[in-house]
Amino acid sequence: MARGEDSLKRILIANRGEIARRIITTCKQLEIETVAVYSEADSELPYVKEADDAICIGKGPVKDSYLNMEKIIEVATNYNVDAIHPGYGLLSENGDFVKRIEQAGITFIGPNADILTLMGDKISARRAMVEAGVPVVPGSDGGVTSVSEAIQVAKEIGYPVMLKASGGGGGIGMVLCKNEQELSTSFSKIQSRAKAYFNSESVFLEKFIPNARHIEVQIFGDQNGNVIHLYERNCSVQRRNQKVIEETHSPNLSEQTREKLYEAAKRAAKAVSYTNAGTVEFIVDEAENIYFLEMNTRLQVEHPVTERICGIDLVEWQIKIAKGLEIPLQQESIKSFGHAIEFRVYAENPNNFYPSPGKISTLNWGNQTNIRIDSGYEQGNTVTPFYDPLIAKVIVHEENREQCLQVARSFFKETKISGIQTNIPLFLHILENPDFKRGSYSTNLLKQMVTN
Amino acid sequence: MKEIYAEMAGTVFQLLVNEGEQIEEGQVTVVLESMKMEIPVESKFAGEIKKIHVSEGDFVNEGDILITIG
Numbered sequence: 350m351a352r353g354e355d356s357l358k359r360i361l362i363a364n365r366g367e368i369a370r371r372i373i374t375t376c377k378q379l380e381i382e383t384v385a386v387y388s389e390a391d392s393e394l395p396y397v398k399e400a401d402d403a404i405c406i407g408k409g410p411v412k413d414s415y416l417n418m419e420k421i422i423e424v425a426t427n428y429n430v431d432a433i434h435p436g437y438g439l440l441s442e443n444g445d446f447v448k449r450i451e452q453a454g455i456t457f458i459g460p461n462a463d464i465l466t467l468m469g470d471k472i473s474a475r476r477a478m479v480e481a482g483v484p485v486v487p488g489s490d491g492g493v494t495s496v497s498e499a500i501q502v503a504k505e506i507g508y509p510v511m512l513k514a515s516g517g518g519g520g521i522g523m524v525l526c527k528n529e530q531e532l533s534t535s536f537s538k539i540q541s542r543a544k545a546y547f548n549s550e551s552v553f554l555e556k557f558i559p560n561a562r563h564i565e566v567q568i569f570g571d572q573n574g575n576v577i578h579l580y581e582r583n584c585s586v587q588r589r590n591q592k593v594i595e596e597t598h599s600p601n602l603s604e605q606t607r608e609k610l611y612e613a614a615k616r617a618a619k620a621v622s623y624t625n626a627g628t629v630e631f632i633v634d635e636a637e638n639i640y641f642l643e644m645n646t647r648l649q650v651e652h653p654v655t656e657r658i659c660g661i662d663l664v665e666w667q668i669k670i671a672k673g674l675e676i677p678l679q680q681e682s683i684k685s686f687g688h689a690i691e692f693r694v695y696a697e698n699p700n701n702f703y704p705s706p707g708k709i710s711t712l713n714w715g716n717q718t719n720i721r722i723d724s725g726y727e728q729g730n731t732v733t734p735f736y737d738p739l740i741a742k743v744i745v746h747e748e749n750r751e752q753c754l755q756v757a758r759s760f761f762k763e764t765k766i767s768g769i770q771t772n773i774p775l776f777l778h779i780l781e782n783p784d785f786k787r788g789s790y791s792t793n794l795l796k797q798m799v800t801n
Numbered sequence: 802m803k804e805i806y807a808e809m810a811g812t813v814f815q816l817l818v819n820e821g822e823q824i825e826e827g828q829v830t831v832v833l834e835s836m837k838m839e840i841p842v843e844s845k846f847a848g849e850i851k852k853i854h855v856s857e858g859d860f861v862n863e864g865d866i867l868i869t870i871g
Contacts, residue, residue, distance in 0.1 A: 410812065410860070521837075589838075696836070704836035706810055734810040734835040 356672050357381060357431045357456065362400070363421050363446075364436030366725030367741060368648070370396040372434050375664040384428045386421055388414035390733040394725060402428060409735040415439045418446050422453050432456035432671055434664075438737070441647040442469050458671040460570075460624050460646050467621060468644045472515045472553050478641045481620030483613050486632060486640040488555035496536045500529055502554050509557040512539050516547030523590065525557055558634050560791040563587065563642070564599050565630040566614035567655045567663075570623035571670050577680045578611045579655050579663075584630075585792045586779065588702050593772065593795065594779065595651035596690040597658055600750060600788025606637045613639060625670050626652075626663055650742070653721060654689040657746040689746040690753045692761075692776050695738040696769045700799075705770035706734045715763030719756060720745055732769055740771070750788060754780055803846045805868040807861040811835030816857055822850050824870070831855070831867050846870055 359382040362369045369385055373396060376383045385400030390409035397403045404424050407414035414420075416439060425433055433450055435441035441459065444466035450457045459465070468474045472492050478485050489502045492515055503510045503526070512535055514522030522542050526532040536552075544550050567579040583599035584592045598607070614629035628649050630642040652663050666677060696705045712728035724741035726732065732740060743760065747753045758780050761773050775795075782798060784790045814834040818824055824844050831842040848870040855867055 702838075703840065704809060704811075704838055706836065734812075736836065738836040738838075 357668060359384065359428070359430045359432075360458070360668075361386065361421070361425045361428065361430040361433045362396075362436065363415070363433050363440055364438070365391055365415060365736065366394065366396065367723045367739065368436040368650075368725075370399060370725060371723050372436065372664055373399050375662055375668070378662075379665060379668065381668070384424065384430055386415070386424055388735070390735050393730055395727055395730075396725065404428070409733060411439065411735065418443075418449055422449055422455075425450070425455055426453055430455060432458050432668075434458040434667070435647065437645075437647050437650055442645070444469065456671050458625070458667050460627065464621050464623060465646050468646050470515055470549075470551075471513060471517065471643060472551065474644060475553075475641075477621060478617055481616055483617045483620070483641045484639060486555040486558065486642070489553045492551040492553050496533055499532055499536055499552075499554060503529070503532055506554065506556045509559075511555045511557050512536065513553055513555065514539055514543030514547055514549070515551035515553055516543060516549045522546055558632050558640065560635050560793060561585075562599070562633040562791055563592075563630065564602070564610060564633050564639075565628050565645075565649075566610050567649070567652070568614050568618045568623065568627050568629060569666060569670065569676050570618050570625065570627070571676045572624055572673055573675055574619075574622065575676050576615050576618045576623065577676055577678070577683065578614055579659050579661065579683060580685055581607065581610055582649075582651055582654055584651060585790055586785070586794055587792050588795045592651065593693055593695075594690060594776075595654055596688065596750070596753075597654045598685070598688065602633070603637060606633065606639065610639055613641070617641065617644060626667050650693065650739070651691050653723060653742060653744045654691045654746075657689040657721065657744060658685040658687060659683060660686065687746060687748045688750045688753050689744060690750075690757065692743045692745075692757065693739055693772075694741040694743060694766075695772045696732045696740050697738050697772055698770050699772045699775040702772075704734065704738050706732045707769040708732075709740075709766065710768035711765055713763075713765040714743075715760035717760075719747060720760055740769075754786065802851065803848065803870045804866050805830060805842060805844055805870065807833060807842070807863060807865045807867055809833070809835050809840065810862050811840065811860070813855045813857050813859045813861060813867075814839055816853060816855070818850055818853070818868070820850050820853055824848065824850060833861070842867060844868075844870065 361384040383400040385403040386406045440446040444462040447462040493499045509527045562585045570576045582597045584595045586594035628645040632640045708731045721744040745753045811833040815832040826847045829841040833840045851871040852869040
């Protein structure tokens with residue numbers, strides 16, 4: 350495989366919506382040609398028009414289009430691409446996909462297949478972290494196969510416990526069990542869900558950490574064994590275990606804990622000889638103990654907040670590292686400026702979080718000074734029920750957190766979207782919440798707000 | 802005859818009842834999947850399931866009839 354500065358001239362993007370568009374933007378700046386793939390349901394979206402070439406690969410449901418590895422690799426081969434960027438979700442963490450890409454003589458922009466497979470299975474990831482000396486949440490050492498075994502483990506670690514599918518992620522395939530009865534009733538449900546979604550019945554238990562924060566560290570590794578971090582992101586504003594707002598730096602975190610997180614993340618990455626962009630997710634409890642949660646072996650949805658405070662284009666770094674080059678900066682040269690917050694605009698009912706597909710008849714964003722908008726849609730586009738409800742990301746970057754909140758308030762008050770419902774009314778609510786304003790909030794924030 | 806409709810567009814993820822079965826008001830009959838979210842469809846009526854109009858994996862539009870209850 351060709352390596353070096355000029356080795357990647359044409360890239361296929363195996364994704365859709367805002368992230369496909371965002372990758373195209375960087376490719377254009379680097380004068381790299383782009384090949385987009387799209388489903389019949391997405392033919393009108395901006396990224397399809399903005400790519401140099403765009404090929405329809407099937408019907409709306411992801412299994413007929415964006416998850417069809419064979420078709421995507423066929424297009425990549427026909428269009429003679431040098432590399433494939435997987436974006437996030439879909440096939441981005443699929444070890445088989447990476448193997449097939451490499452067999453076709455194409456570069457995968459991401460870590461190698463072995464790391465993906467190791468980190469994609471939560472039980473093996475946990476084991477690797479324990480061996481590397483990275484703290485993990487107390488739980489079962491491996492998978493549990495029966496209700497009685499689960500009950501036994503839960504007795505040892507103490508209730509409440511989280512029951513999780515080993516192949517799960519993104520909040521799918523996990524349930525909180527407060528006592529033995531709940532664990533018994535949930536066990537077979539999670540097992541069958543694990544089978545249906547992730548094609549593996551493997552489940553495991555972890556102690557539930559109350560009032561936890563979800564804080565993650567952006568890392569990069571290269572093929573020469575260098576590993577650096579690009580600071581942390583606090584992603585504790587979540588609904589149904591899915592992120593809604595992310596910010597960097599994390600408010601209310603001691604300098605000592607921050608350093609502990611960076612060190613643990615780098616240790617985790619080094620332990621598996623990590624290459625390319627990755628994110629190490631941690632749970633931080635009230636006493637600021639840190640526990641490894643999972644490692645995401647791809648670009649994150651919320652990567653723009655890191656880009657804003659560091660002044661770095663993460664997709665450009667991904668492409669450089671995929672070419673076999675070293676990480677462009679050493680740790681000492683990486684600096685951060687100000688505060689950044691990302692708001693995920695979802696097509697959903699802001700009260701019950703139910704999806705709200707439909708045609709976007711009006712899309713008028715507010716004053717965009719110092720605001721970055723990564724949108725997958727334009728006015729007149731239709732949001733279909735086939736994909737996740739993220740339609741755009743709004744990223745505010747200011748000198749400090751206080752200013753970010755102020756700018757965000759005015760921006761969302763001015764923004765007008767009609768035809769679909771969005772969670773913007775919820776943002777306005779969160780921006781007035783005393784705990785959020787103080788920066789003192791856990792992953793319970795939204796649940797508490799909805800209950801009150 | 803009473804009917805249970807899809808309240809939003811999506812894919813039929815699970816069918817939880819069979820034709821001929823007696824169901825209660827509030828019972829979950831179908832789970833739809835829309836935008837990666839599972840949406841339980843409860844019956845607004847009690848009665849016998851006369852006909853199931855969809856199969857697992859089918860795509861339905863908002864307002865499509867899912868189940869007829871006698």
